[in-house]
Amino acid sequence: MTALPHPPTASLLPHPDDMADGRCPQREVTLFHDRPLLLDCGQVLSDVRVAYHTYGDAREDATLVLHALTGTSAVHEWWSEFLGAGRPLDPTQDYIVCANVLGGCAGTTSASELGDTPISLPDMARVGRALLDHLGVRRVRVIGSSMGGLLAYAWLLECPDLVERAVIIGAPARHSPWAIGLNTAARSAIRAAPGGEGLKVARQIAMLSYRSHQSYAQTQAGQRAPGIPAITSYLEYQGEKLLARFCEKTYVTLTRAMDAFQPTDAELRSIRVPVLAVGISSDVLYPAAEVREQAALLPRSTYWELDSIHGHDAFLMDAQALPDVVRDFLHG
Template structure:
């Protein structure tokens, strides 16, 4: 295979700049599972450590749905040194050549709705073709070949990344061990129903425009609703109850002007009714309050919106009571909107819906049973997105499987939050296998010292 061209920047995609020090390989041509051919395909990736002479000390870390290839940003608690016995860290870059590759459809550097279609010279937008989990693994294998990787010692990933882990396993002896965390071998009706609800939140935003929106005017209201829905699947009822209960946020004092801080009743009712709708709406109300005389607003579905009179201008600073749980969801959605794209979210969610390792390969049970690698299957006991009975049944089908149940009340988010349990169990799994022990027994390479980092990726 010819050496791939590499670049370090993607000017047309502002989100790619959020990922430090990644490399973007350009695959000249790639045929998707659908049969559609895409050209000049960017694939973003990041590596740690050094590939050994045998090319067999590669550890592939797959990234979750809304994360980038910067593993240090979201799984730094699993990074460190590992020995032949005892405690250690899974991601030992002094011994392993660690690689994380960005999937198709992600906003962080690989081909997606945000990258240029070489046929038109414009961004793909909603015309980006549907790609599958299987497409990602086949494409990423080309990049690993370019990096001179001969085999993968272990492949690890959670949630959507765990779906990729199962597809990597279908490459046979090329991948020696796999660790899927809270992930299915095929998506269930339950999980694809959640993603459908999230997509329709985006579709309902009038700014969505069938995906032909400007990046300067994205469908943020739809994204907010989609993200809030997703956040509910990542935790549990008990988690929210324990953390928030019915707590209220501290409210600012009402604004005082001309000696009055008493808002008009209609204004109080309207602001309470629309509490949490958007900051933009509140800014519009402030502008309206400064009008010299009241102006009637148009009627919508039989309701007229009373405007704020000048003498009640102080009332627009009135803040209705806000539940702590509401505040949490709004904050998470706001941070998400700063770092993600709606078309990419749709593309990735459809990819997850299509996931089924048995598609085109035969009976599902037979295909799962054909996986010969040792597998550490990890499930979260309180996960409502991929519940433990589903993970248990999958583990039972795998011929060389070990099952670990993570004890956590935090639901699907336990993948990131219960890092100590997950790390220790994977380390013990690593230390049991001869090819891993040979890697761990080798003299390690020097690892650059890492300092504290700020992050945009503090949530799923």
């Protein structure tokens, strides 16, 4: 058994720094202290630290937000179009929970602490379920985008008794050879240039897949400085920016978990709850046709497409009617 650091458990009582919009500061709790977590790889973990944010008043039903690969539990920092009164994530009406994933680098037990122990998306869902149990949550509506969308599928398969309905944005049910290939190239860059340079290249590879030809033609044409193409400057900036806040071991660990998640058609057909799957018309990482075709295997799925030139990242930078569509589905 691998024992992990065991800091004091966070209190669930109201905190004096809680925000007027229902936001709580990031909190931490240590789970699996008395009963270890059995991982899909066959190893067990004890004392798993989970860092999380909540929004709104605690109750037995909640909306669970699942963040993307380099995202965090601080939903207010990256999804303001979705969080707020009258929006899909409304702290005045709902209890909203978002936790940093196992193996991440934003407070939850990290990839560096896990060492060489491989983890899976279902492992992440089991940790999330333990957190919800700790918070007294008995039923959830799940919303996830990008890696969070893949993780939402893991929740649907791992916790069918807990999930009431789910919204999956810009994500297929399983990684294609194309997506695995992009992640393989990114991991190869990290392996070839450890210490930060490889992570910057990995981010640049990812950023090319997060947008589209049209998007970059509109936003990164021309030169930012004499002799330096705007796209070159942009990609170098994105690499530096990620290096300042992320961990290369986390990048490797999480992308491997994403690539390994390969539910069968039969498993997808076993999902019985209502699911809204959102494709993005110009997404080159997870093409809309792939999102639609895999979601169609679910008996109670609804498909909606965001028409945008901005590729995979359109759910963040060009949401258009998406918040309204998601709000109506989550609370319909």
